[in-house]
């Protein structure tokens with residue numbers, strides 16, 4: 001018996017996973033790496049295979065949990081000359097869906113907070129649900145395992161569903177929304193200077209690197225140090 005890898009078939013199947021780039025700047029991009037958001041605008045590259053597959057996993061879970069009719073209403077929020085797109089997953093239940101490879105015990109990843117606060121602000125409320133499916137491939141590290149786990153109901157092995165409600169104070173919402181708007185403004189400044197703002201070494205200046213776990217999946221990793 002022989003095992004023959006079929007790259008052509010892989011490519012053909014991957015092509016079915018359509019990725020529709022949105023116009024404007026997506027809220028998630030503003031909350032994660034501004035440099036990647038900048039490249040998305042001036043010289044966009046398609047997502048990497050692995051990233052795309054993670055998105056698809058998330059979308060499938062989301063459809064099953066929320067049912068199709070509730071999900072993905074895009075909202076354009078005008079900011080100056082540009083606009084921010086948000087895609088809250090479940091407006092009816094005021095909830096967002098996440099998949100993660102890192103077990104989320106009680107703290108959400110930093111860049112989720114402004115995103116969730118923005119959804120709450122946009123909808124005139126102070127709380128938002130976050131439904132998380134943990135899809136990590138291994139048992140979480142000991143330090144990440146909460147004291148209560150594992151029990152029969154709260155197993156912290158993947159896959160697992162963990163639901164939270166994030167309740168914000170009014171000032172926190174304001175702080176996070178301002179953070180997003182400031183980032184949008186910063187991005188616009190870089191964009192308006194695109195191709196003109198060249199430093200002393202003849203390099204086009206781009207927003208600073210904001211390295212994170214996402215760098216490993218980022219389509220722009222190879223060109224990322226251009227502006228350094």
Ligand code: SF4
Nearest residue numbers: 033210215218221224
């Ligand atoms: S590789 Fe990392 S720092 Fe560079 S653009 Fe991508 S996410 Fe940002």
